[in-house]
Amino acid sequence: MVKMKKYWPMALASTAVIAAIGYGIGTQRFAGRFGAEKEIQVKVAAAKKIKSPGVIEAVGQLQAGKETDVISLLPGVLKEVRVKVGDVVKKGEIVALLQATELIERARMNEIAVKAAAADLQDMRSQLENTEKKLAMTREAYLKDLIARRDMEEMETLAKGAQAEYERAQARLAQGDAAVAQTRYLLSLTRIVAPATGVVRSRITEPGAAVAASAAIMSLADPAIMRSVIKLPAAEAPRVHPGVAVIVRVPALGGKVFDASVSHVNMAVEGDGHTSAAEIELRNPDGTLKPAMEALISVPLEEEHELIMIPYAAVFELQGKPCVYVIADRRARLRSVTTGAQKSGDIVVTSNLAEGEKVVVSGQSKLRADSYVRIVE
16 A cells, blocks of 8 residues: 555656647647648639620721732743732733743744745745646647647646645645744743732742742732731620621721621631631722721620629639639639630630639639638738
8 A cells, every 4th residue: 555655646647648648649630630721812803794895896907808819821930020019910911921932932933934834835826827827728729629638637637736735835834824823822921911900919939930830920919809807705706797897997097987897707716715706808999998007897796795704813724724713611612614805804704603703813823622711802
């Protein structure tokens, strides 16, 4: 009993130490489970619903509309191009030349051959006329029984031969004339002419280059019709249709207004993921509008509808897809969204986000999916 009393204080001390150690371990485990997750401070903004605009304002650059290629009808080597990009050419104007040395020599030889054929024909004509005179005299002598029938028949044979030689000479001259005409025609094709009035939009082939038959030498654009390709918010493209009237203002002409229309809408989304394209066409009969002029284009939309917008700063890319962090139960929930047009620091969200939901606009780099957050102003 005495011994028990002696060691009792020591037992109490040991129990206290063990309890302290156990408390410390338990506290560490609790902290490891609950206390290690820090609150990450973030700023947020609420998704808002707005009315879409009834008109899209876009900036485009005017280009000549209808394009026509100037082609070489002959194969050969391009000798000269007489116009430069931006020049106005008229229909039938010579704009380029092919080297024509071989054709010129061929034409010279053909013309020499024609002269020889013409001289030969003249000789054959003289011979035929003389033979016909002799035949007439022979027939007259035969009728007077001055010569034998055989002599008349021999003269008739000579006359037929002279007639045949004359006809062959005629054929040779006709062939020569045809060869000369063909060569002259080919020579005319070495002078490449504009098929229509227009503005030189591009030079495709330069002097010294070999060209094939029907190869394009340059491209002409018809200035009577102008066009401009503009970008549309991808979400709004379905509300724009070909034939819709648009208004075009040209700052270079003091803001002068021109009537135009949508000629084509490309619904495909471009590489930026936010825009599509439309082509605008307008008439330019007096040539007032020039290629490369800036145009301010107002495109009316089919009808108004509501859009969800959030600050552009809320959107980031993850594996090539636009995403946002949405706050729910004090946690940052990662969510992929579909975005549309941008305007004044905001961006349209077309799917997976509702009005009033709060998205993180600052502090995303510190977040992971389901991070615990504290919202700050």
